Amino acid sequence: MKRVAILISGGGSNMVRLIESMTGDHPARPVIVGSNDPQAGGLEKARALGVPAFAVDHRAYKGDRVAFEAALLEPLLAAEPDILCLAGFMRVLTPGFVARFKGRMLNIHPSLLPKYPGLHTHQRALEAGDAEAGATVHLVTPELDAGPVLGQVRVPVMPDDTAETLAARVLVEEHRLYPAVLRRFAAGDPRPVMLDRR
Ligand code: GAR
Numbered sequence: 001m002k003r004v005a006i007l008i009s010g011g012g013s014n015m016v017r018l019i020e021s022m023t024g025d026h027p028a029r030p031v032i033v034g035s036n037d038p039q040a041g042g043l044e045k046a047r048a049l050g051v052p053a054f055a056v057d058h059r060a061y062k063g064d065r066v067a068f069e070a071a072l073l074e075p076l077l078a079a080e081p082d083i084l085c086l087a088g089f090m091r092v093l094t095p096g097f098v099a100r101f102k103g104r105m106l107n108i109h110p111s112l113l114p115k116y117p118g119l120h121t122h123q124r125a126l127e128a129g130d131a132e133a134g135a136t137v138h139l140v141t142p143e144l145d146a147g148p149v150l151g152q153v154r155v156p157v158m159p160d161d162t163a164e165t166l167a168a169r170v171l172v173e174e175h176r177l178y179p180a181v182l183r184r185f186a187a188g189d190p191r192p193v194m195l196d197r198r
Helices: 013-021 042-048 065-078 095-100 121-127 163-186
Strands: 002-008 028-035 053-055 083-086 105-109 132-139 149-156 193-196
Touching: 002 013, 002 042, 002 065, 002 163, 013 028, 013 042, 013 163, 028 042, 028 065, 028 163, 042 053, 065 095, 083 163, 105 163, 121 132, 121 163, 132 163, 149 163, 163 193
Parallel strands: 002 028, 002 083, 028 053, 083 105, 149 193
Antiparallel strands: 105 132, 132 149
């Protein structure tokens, strides 16, 4: 059984879907949820699902990313995770942190990577006139949003979309994609998960 830790920064809807998926014959179980924001709504949701949750406020470290990450690592490593899932975790991690979880840290990003790494993905897709958008789960490497793709889901862009309506349509599909990718990854199956909107 693989042990899964999840890092969040906000509401944690993807985190909830990941936790809910890890039951029965699933090859993994959630062991801990962490956040860089003590106010993250997802922390209480994790606890309500029976998963311990903690926060390390990045603002207390005043830009010292290494010290912040050292504090984050303490409770994280104590939970002895095999796999680390970033689920709406909005801090960029240093190469040193990434190296600790080499080949076993996943991230979900709201674009069809390699298009639109970084922020404001939906606005950028709309401004480019793209006919489709989507989300990607990838392995985390030191370069931002650039690791090997483990899965993707595509959704159509509608003519009257705003960044908000497009984000909501993509998020629904993220909830399907991330659990599917985690299940395969935890089982040691290297095939990427490629989904189309139902
Ligand atoms: C999701 O859309 C996720 O793809 C995105 O943040 C949202 C978190 O929602 N992640 C990033 O932008 C990472 N750069 P959630 O907290 O409800 O899961």
